[in-house]
Amino acid sequence: GGGGDETEAADAVISIGIGEPQHLIPSNATESNGAEVLAALFSPLVDFDADNKPYLVAAESVESTDNKVWTIKLKDGYTFHNGEKVGADNYINAWNHAAYGPNGNGGSYFLERVEGYKDLQSKDPDGEEGPKKAPDPVAKTLTGLKKVDELTFTVTLSEPFSGWRSVMGYTTFYPLPAAAWQSEGVLKEDFEQAPIGNGPFKMKGKWEHDAKVEVEAYDAFPGDKPKVGGVNYRIFQEQTAQYAELMGGGLDVVTQIPIENLASAPTDLGDRFKTSPNSVFQFVGFPTFQKEFEKVEVRKAISMAINREEITTSIFRGSQTPATSFVSPAVAGYRENSCGEACTYDPAKAKAAYEAAGGPKQIKITYNADGGHKAWVDATCNQLKANLGVDCVGTGEPKFADLLTKVENKEPVGLIRLGWIMDYPLMENYLGPLYGTGGSSNYYGYSNPEFDNLVKQGSAAPTQEEAIKLWQQAEDILARDMPVIPLRLGQNVFGHSERVKNVEVDKFQKVEILKIEATS
Amino acid sequence: MTDIKAEIDVLPGLDSSARLLDVENLHVEFRTQAGVARAINGVDIHLDPGETLAILGESGCGKSVTAQAIMGILDSPPGFVTKGAIRYRGVDLLKLPEEQRRKVRANHIAMIFQDALSALNPVFSIGFQLGELFRVHRGTSRQDARRRSIELLDLVKIPAARQRINDYPHQFSGGMRQRVMIAMALALDPKVLIADEPTTALDVTVQAQIMNLLAELRRERNMGLILITHDMGVVADVADRISVMYAGKVVEEAPVLDIYARPAHPYTKALLESIPRLDMKGQQLNVIKGLPPNLLRIPAGCPFHPRCAYARDVCRADPPPQQYDVAPARTARCHFWTEVVGDEPAGS
Amino acid sequence: MFRYFVRRLLQGVLTFFGATFIVYALMFANQSDPLQALAGERPLPENVRQALTERYHLDDPFILQYGYYMKGLLTGDFGTSLTNRPILEMMEQAWPTTIRLSFIAIIIAVLIAVTAGIVSAIRRGGVFDNTTLVITLLLLSMPIVVLAPLAQLIFGMRLQWVPATAGADSGLFALVLPAFVLSSLVIATQLRVTRASVAENLRSDYVRTARAKGLADRRVIGVHVLRNSLIPVVTLIGTDLGNLMAGAIVTEGVFNIPGVGFMLVRGIRTEDGPLVVGFVSILVIVFLVVNLVVDLLYAVLDPRIRYE
């Protein structure tokens, strides 16, 4: 619970609701729950300001002349919670561990751009003769990482990338203390249960799975001091339960109020009900293997027949906003309505265009049933039925994995529901994975060499401004090709108890841990 | 059985000078789907302390129903007492509230049931079912109840009672179950005991012992006994008075010697004539011809007339024969009782 | 009797293997891509996929996988979940909670169902009978996905009589509401079965005897009739455990109780074979034990039933 009446506000312990983290090893914590906790335990090299520009935190400076070799100088005075001084080795060892393929770290792909990454991976030899054991990779360390002195090291990328500074703001790039290692390159078995970081808070006890993770202020932290004495990250299985607990008085912060409660939350919470933008981008994709959606006109007509406004207000109760671009406003370079006419609701025109293009009589939208998507899919279908005069069904697959399996098997899944949260605030983080050929989340198989090229050029551009320009050009191609229909942009819809104030939730859906305060 | 008799709530209005038990014009009917079965149509019986009244009658004539009505444990619905009074020491039991009526049971009037297997609860041990009486009515401790239960079982001649007290009814033989029922009825020292065929499942030696036991208790405690049985031998042995029932009515009532010597009702006569005797091995036993009446359609007039050798027109017409006084303390419901009494006695 | 126990034990062992095999097979049959399931909607980097596949033998044939699993199991090692937690540890956490929860739920259910069942059996067609019928129907027509949040909303959030959620190491008090919700799943059946059973036994001859003994109706019914009526009810308690587990999937989520139901759903959703099989193994053992107890209870309740 929150701080007692007697304790000073600064010593107060507040509670924040999270889900069970999958991992608490920085390079493996790729989902928001783990990231949320680690953000309290670790201090990043850079963080992002309100304009999504990186600013330095644990780094003294991050410099590059050619966007290829980056020199990182660390601030002096940072120590791990066990007293170890933070130095260049802590970063290099952590990153090597992160990148080494057999370690299976979820965040390893962030290091893809670093020179030598390929040598740390091994090819799966499984083939005709069935599964085989993979050979060890040829190298254990990244050639791109070089220690200069105790507090300085360089990162060499395989290709120039102007956004690298932003990339390093991600969880994967936290340092690890010497105490974390069992032997070289091997993490201690139970390090994860009580990670030792360099951040404003340190672990209090161990990670109690499915129950809580407790942290308390780390006195020797040289940076901005937190305004509370500790945080109890209480683990919940369902967001509805978090909200119930908030209402029942047992929890201080709920970072995402579930849709079910949105109708009553504003009145329940009054001015403690808040929203802030985040990076979630919701859309549906057209699988390229389905011939009926081949024509751009058909795809555009469908997009035009969807009344995004109505869905965000009626179904999402304003917790999401209509999307009319292919990236989220959380990144620099975002332009409103880059999608143009195709994302503007116009049922009459849509119907005419659809009929002219000879769109299919039946449309199917496939979604994963475990994500609470049924309501809006049904609503979308109802709109399509009414506006295009087609038959539309939403089909729920039990899990996202099932949906992917169907897509892989090229089953006629129809439109597939997808969503994206950024890893780092760059346009590229949307364009590459979502629309690039072979992009990690490009499940629908969109491929346009021209687009790929522009994205690549943008990444290699010497300055951010130039990069953005190129990326925007790439986005325009998307507007022309319409491989997906942008639907909605996410928002953090959060609430808190009367025991806390100054609650803010950032674009990564994390509570701003240094800002939050207890009311005395 | 020398219990320190705990205080039993005295029934209000209990009059020790009144008759021990007096059943007057009792009517019971069963309202079934097929119609109303008039099982009891005006039964009159009475009982004095220390007396044994035997109720005889064809199977299905309403003996058990009468007993159940006296106990107040008729299945209701479908069974209803529609008319009459059951007075115990002057108190009409039918008018008592259930709570007080309950206290009469087992304490004042107890009953031995006909069907011993189904009458015992199959899932409780004999010891529990016996001991329960003491525990509930007398508030004795578990051990005491057990001790007394063993005493009771000994009393009714169950071998090795101490070992078998924890057995369940299905582990007992038919006769043993019946004796358990008897023990249960005797447990609380009742003033009236209704024994519904208490010894049908017993061999003659045990039967003799049980009947002796009942006789002893009757004498010692001045207990009134209503004995319902088909065994004319037992009746001859122990009964003081006999009521013969037919179709839910008492058709003849008389002291035991008189009935055996000279029955005054044709039914009684026929009944006595069908007894097999140990010392004789006749070829054919006499039977009463015809069928017992259907209770849904009891014949008009004398219900026995379809089977009666004496029947004339008057018997077929309503009203049924009244209660004729044959002799002091002796009645019969037959228009031609004089004829019947006059005939050769049954048997030899 | 000893032989009976030994026999049941042997059966239990076979059942255990049968059950683990079947569940393992089911999980296997159901497997599409456990790693993707684990990752949710995030794309899975190839190297991660490779490393995890290797670690959990995911590309081995079914029999081999089962073999690995059983080998571990027989040495007391339940293996690790795909989330890299020792399954034994997860069980140590989940089982006590769930057992506590189910226990309270069953007690609540039995208390309510048996009492109400008896009363409505005695007064069949009376006001009480009909009222309970209506309430039962209302509960029945509310799936647990509706009932649990509703109860939470009313008693936990609005009235705040009880904690809105329970959490991992919750006290008994916090479990009362979830237990009530859970018990609603089984109350209906238990109540009506009790009612039917009691009504049936009320017509037995021994009831007449008991009344002739001058026993109060309370005792006649509460002791004599009840014991004879309990067999179906006891049976239900045995199987209701299954319903409770199924119901726990929702209830544990709503009230944030990290118990077996929740672990199972998570395991099933993430296609976490070892995790699910581990929990189901124990679950099957629980059922074996419970149903053994139920079978023995039959013999306790009805001495005519004998086991050799």
Place this chain on the structure above:
Amino acid sequence: MSNIESVTQAEVPTAIGVPVSPESGHEKPRSLTGDAWEDLRRNWIFWTAAVLVVLVVVMSAFPSLFTSADPGSCALARQHKGPSGAALFGYDFQGCDVYARTVYGARNSVLISLIATTIAGLIGVIVGMAAGYFGGWVDALLARGIDIVLGIPTLLAAIVLARRLSSDPNESGFWAVALTLGVITWTTGARIMRSSVISAKNQDYVAAARMLGAGPGRLMIRHILPNAAAPFVVVLTILLGVNIATEATLTFLGVGLKGDAISWGIAISESAPYVTETARPLVWPSVFLALTVLAFIMLGDAIRDAFDPRLR
């Protein structure tokens, strides 16, 4: 309980020279079934329940008889609108006509539940009877089988079964759901049956029939089943209701009905979160569901009572 029909129903030619009493001619021989029917015919509860059940079944078969509205025509603009001439019960969250959806939902809910319950009932009777009656290794085998099925999480079984059963993407999943539900819900019935058979088979009348030379089939069907069925019938009638709700849960988990299927269970669970805004979309399907279950419970009770001659 339809097994209890009597073989002795055959017409009897008027007694030829049989020495029976004259009145005996009136009464035709009846059997328990005949008597039960006689009893039911005069039971208003039975008729009320029967009419309700018939109504619901007709509604499932021909929903268009009850409403002319299209349950699939929904518009968010009408979200949670109150009742009007067009929509008797108002509109739901998606702006669909609650009445039309309730009427059309009957089919999936009632038929699936009926089929599932029938399957569960059949398996339950067969397994429970066999286990209870034969005892020994048959019982061991079946009872342990029940233990295994109980142990297998419903969700897992449902996912696997539903997926295997409905690999055809054009299938609505109706049969898959019905079969799945039937296959996973029979255990309670089976155990209940087993327990009552265990107590019923020790009865004297079973021994008596065995003595007559009755085989196991006859003993089970004529003697044990009728006397052991009461709790089983109760469990089944309740299961009927439970299955309607479970169907909703399965559909919600994505392993139930496909696409835009309509059912009461789905309607209830989908509208539950908005109960504070408007209760109608939650209440109406619930009322229909409750009434249906009530009808079946009443029917079950009436039939059970009718088959208990001691109640007459």
Place this chain on the structure above:
Amino acid sequence: MSQPVAKDVVLETSNLVKHFPITRGIVLQTQVGAVRAVDGVDLKLRRGETLGVVGESGCGKSTLAKLLVGLEKPTSGSIDVRGQDMTRLRGAELRRARRNIQMVLQDPYTSLNPRMTVGDIIGEPFDIHTEVVPRGERKQRVRELLDLVGLNPEHINRYPHQFSGGQRQRIGIARALALKPEIIVCDEPVSALDVSIQAQVINLLERLQDELGLSYIFIAHDLSVVRHIADRVAVMYLGKIVEIGVEDEIYERPTHPYTQALLSAVPVPDPTLRGQRDQIVLEGDVPSPANPPSGCRFRTRCWKAQDICAEQEPALTEREQSAHPSACHFAEERNVVHAVE
């Protein structure tokens, strides 16, 4: 009646034994002994013969009867019905064999299915053994049977609970008679009946025997009834037959002290003789069948008992003073039935 001439034996048991385990504890049951309900019984039943079985309550009569019809499995020994060992038969064969041996159970109510009408109960044998009566005639046969046992055929549609105890008993008899079996084991078939019906039933049983050549094993407490119907009588005491012989031998010339005691205790339906009869009153408690006395089981209550009785179990054989088999070392005739005269 005269000595039954050497007719073919329809039923023979040899050394039939049934022990019921006595257990303590409910969950962890342990056997602490055994009730020796039937402890070595040898019987022969011939065609057309009635064997009466009498004996103390709890001496194992019902158990013996149940063994004979296969309702209980014997602990050891064999039961031959017309040369077939019933204890070895299984399945359909056993069922067919059962047609020939029927039983009237002691407890009338529990042996009737509460959910079957009387018509169905009595008609059931025909449904099982369909070859006996053609379908169309079954109903009629049921009515005949009802009539035969003195039940109103109008009651064909009633249920067991609607009958009185005696009426129920007759339903059981009618059912056993239905198949006209060769052997009927009657476990106290008339003890719940009123004398008139009792007479009817006995007459009926006798008539059927004459007409069909049935054999009966007739268990009863009413010795008068047994005498009336039985050709031979076996007297049981604590699981064993202690005396067996033709009816006259047992009633007129009993040689076993227990038989004598039994006969002397029979009540006579004549109130004038009350208290005048010469009853042999047995002393001592009835021993428990779980722990029977050594040697002669009756010795604990026997007025003739001597040391040898405790040491040596008397065999059931003919003896010097006993022309028929008697299990007493000191068997000696004594007329107790006519003792009053």
